[in-house]
Amino acid sequence: MVRGRFRNEADRLIAAVRELNIRWARRALSLWRGDRPATNPEDIYDGFEQILTRDTIFQTSEIRDADARTRIRHGLIDHYLQRKLMPHETEMQAWSRGAAAHVDGEKIYFGEVIPWCQKSSTLAQRQKLQQETGPLCKLLKPFAVNYWHVLLDNLTEELGFDNYIDYCSAKKGIDYHRLYRLAGQLLDQTHDFYKDAMEAWSRDRFDLPLENLSRFDAIYLLSLSQWDRLCPIASPEETLIFFQRWNMDLSGYPGLHLDIRPAAGKSAQAITVMVTIPDEVYILMRPEGGWIDVETLWHELGHGLSAVYTDPVLSAVSRELATAFNLSETYAFFLQRMALSKPVLTSVMGLPETTVETIGYYRQLKDLSVFRRYAAKFRCEYEMFANGNIEDGRPYADAMARHTGFYHQPESHLFDLVPEFYCADYLLGWLGEAVLNDYCVDRFGENGCLQPDMAEWLKAALWRQGNVADIHAFFAQNGIGELTAGPLLRRWQRFSAISPPENVES
The missing domain is CATH 1.20.58 (Methane Monooxygenase Hydroxylase; Chain G, domain 1)
Incomplete structure (x- = not known):
C-alpha cells in the first residue's frame, strides 16, 4: 500500500x-x-x-x-x-x-417538526407553523452563516482547495458538474406528469391547488399517513418476519443492534450508526405509526445489513474509511422500495388488490416527489457554492417551489442544506437502486424478492464487498450494468401512464 x-x-x-x-x-x-x-x-x-x-x-x-x-x-x-x-x-x-414554534398553545421544536407534520397536524396548523418558523430561521441564520464561512475559509486558506465543490469532488470522487446537468435533465423530463399527478393529489386531499401548499404540507402528504388505516401492522417490527424468507434471523447477528421502539428523548430522525464494521452496527428509530415506519425501518436495514455482512477480512480502509455512501444508499433505497412492493404487500402483509394498487400508486408518486426535491436541492446547493453566495435564500425558494410544487421559505435554506452535497449521494443511490432492481427482476423474476436465492446473492456477492470500490466501478465489476438514469426514467414514464386509483379508502 x-x-x-x-x-x-x-x-x-x-x-x-x-x-x-x-x-x-x-x-x-x-x-x-x-x-x-x-x-x-x-x-x-x-x-x-x-x-x-x-x-x-x-x-x-x-x-x-x-x-x-x-x-x-x-x-x-x-x-x-x-x-x-x-x-x-x-x-x-x-x-x-430552544427554538420552537408556537401553534395553538403547543411548542414545536425544530427537531420535532417532521413527525408533528406527519402525524399530529392539520392544514391550518401547518400554515401557522410556516408563519412561526420564518422569524425563527431569521434569528438563527447568522449562526449558520458564520459556521459556513469558517468552514469555507479553512478549506481554501488552510487546506488549499480551490472551492467547496473542489473539496467535495476530491473527497467523494463524484463529477458534480455532470451530475448537475443530469439532475436538470431528469427534472425537465418528469416535470409535466409529476405536476399533473401532484396537482390531482392536492385537490383530492385538500380541495386546494398545489400552489397553495407548503413544504410542511408535503411532509404530511409524503408520509402516506392518509392511508395509515390500511396498514395491517401495529409496529414496524412485525415486518421483520419477512427476513425468514431470506433465511435470516435479525436477532441472531451479534453485530446488528435494533433499537426501534418508542422511548422518551429518542431522536425523531432514524439513523444507522456504524461504530465498527461489521462488528457493531446500530439501527435507531422512533416509530410514529403507519407506512412511514415501515419504509424508514427497511431503509435503515439496507444500511445496516450491508454493513454487518461486510467481509471482516477486508482491510480497515476498505471496511470503515469510505468517503462516499451512495452505494450504501443504493441498498437502503432497494430495501425501502421492496417494503411497499406488490410482492411484499400481497404475500407478506396479505393486503387485497385494491389496497395494493392504492399504496403502490402513491408510493410511486412520493418517490418521484422526493427524488425531485433532492435533485432540486442539489442543483440549488451547487449553484450557491459555485456563485459564492450562501446567504441569499431566494433562489433556493424559487427553484424548490418550481420543481416540487410546494412553497419553501427563503429564510430556511441554510437549515435545509446537508453538508458535502449529500443530496448527490441520494441521487446516485436512487439511480443505483433502479439499475439493481432491473437486474434482479431479470435474474430472479418479478417476485424475486421473496426468494432466498436473491438474498444469498446480495449477501455473498455484493454486501460482502463493503466499500472496496466506488459505485460506478462496483456496478461494472459485478456485471449489474452501467449506472445510468435509464432504468429510473423508464420506471417513472410507466408510472405516468397510470391513473390514480378510484374510490380510495382514506
Whole structure:
C-alpha cells in the first residue's frame, strides 16, 4: 500500500482516524437515544492534537495506493475541520436547541417538526407553523452563516482547495458538474406528469391547488399517513418476519443492534450508526405509526445489513474509511422500495388488490416527489457554492417551489442544506437502486424478492464487498450494468401512464 518507510506512519494514521470515528459514533449513538454522552465534544480530540495538523494531512501524499491515500487524507481532514468548527457548532446548537414554534398553545421544536407534520397536524396548523418558523430561521441564520464561512475559509486558506465543490469532488470522487446537468435533465423530463399527478393529489386531499401548499404540507402528504388505516401492522417490527424468507434471523447477528421502539428523548430522525464494521452496527428509530415506519425501518436495514455482512477480512480502509455512501444508499433505497412492493404487500402483509394498487400508486408518486426535491436541492446547493453566495435564500425558494410544487421559505435554506452535497449521494443511490432492481427482476423474476436465492446473492456477492470500490466501478465489476438514469426514467414514464386509483379508502 505504501513505501516501506511510510508504512508504519500510514498504519498509525488509520488507527487514529478509526479511533476518532468510534468516539464520534458513540457520542452520536448516545445523543440519538436521548442519553447523556460519556464524552464531552472538547475531550474527543485529547491526545490527537499532533496528528490533526496541516503537515500531517499533506504528508499523506506519500501513500502510494490512491484509494487508501484519499480515504486516510479525508478522514484526517474530517476531524481537522470538526475540531476547528466545534466552538461554532456548539454555539449554533445552543441557540437552536430552544427554538420552537408556537401553534395553538403547543411548542414545536425544530427537531420535532417532521413527525408533528406527519402525524399530529392539520392544514391550518401547518400554515401557522410556516408563519412561526420564518422569524425563527431569521434569528438563527447568522449562526449558520458564520459556521459556513469558517468552514469555507479553512478549506481554501488552510487546506488549499480551490472551492467547496473542489473539496467535495476530491473527497467523494463524484463529477458534480455532470451530475448537475443530469439532475436538470431528469427534472425537465418528469416535470409535466409529476405536476399533473401532484396537482390531482392536492385537490383530492385538500380541495386546494398545489400552489397553495407548503413544504410542511408535503411532509404530511409524503408520509402516506392518509392511508395509515390500511396498514395491517401495529409496529414496524412485525415486518421483520419477512427476513425468514431470506433465511435470516435479525436477532441472531451479534453485530446488528435494533433499537426501534418508542422511548422518551429518542431522536425523531432514524439513523444507522456504524461504530465498527461489521462488528457493531446500530439501527435507531422512533416509530410514529403507519407506512412511514415501515419504509424508514427497511431503509435503515439496507444500511445496516450491508454493513454487518461486510467481509471482516477486508482491510480497515476498505471496511470503515469510505468517503462516499451512495452505494450504501443504493441498498437502503432497494430495501425501502421492496417494503411497499406488490410482492411484499400481497404475500407478506396479505393486503387485497385494491389496497395494493392504492399504496403502490402513491408510493410511486412520493418517490418521484422526493427524488425531485433532492435533485432540486442539489442543483440549488451547487449553484450557491459555485456563485459564492450562501446567504441569499431566494433562489433556493424559487427553484424548490418550481420543481416540487410546494412553497419553501427563503429564510430556511441554510437549515435545509446537508453538508458535502449529500443530496448527490441520494441521487446516485436512487439511480443505483433502479439499475439493481432491473437486474434482479431479470435474474430472479418479478417476485424475486421473496426468494432466498436473491438474498444469498446480495449477501455473498455484493454486501460482502463493503466499500472496496466506488459505485460506478462496483456496478461494472459485478456485471449489474452501467449506472445510468435509464432504468429510473423508464420506471417513472410507466408510472405516468397510470391513473390514480378510484374510490380510495382514506
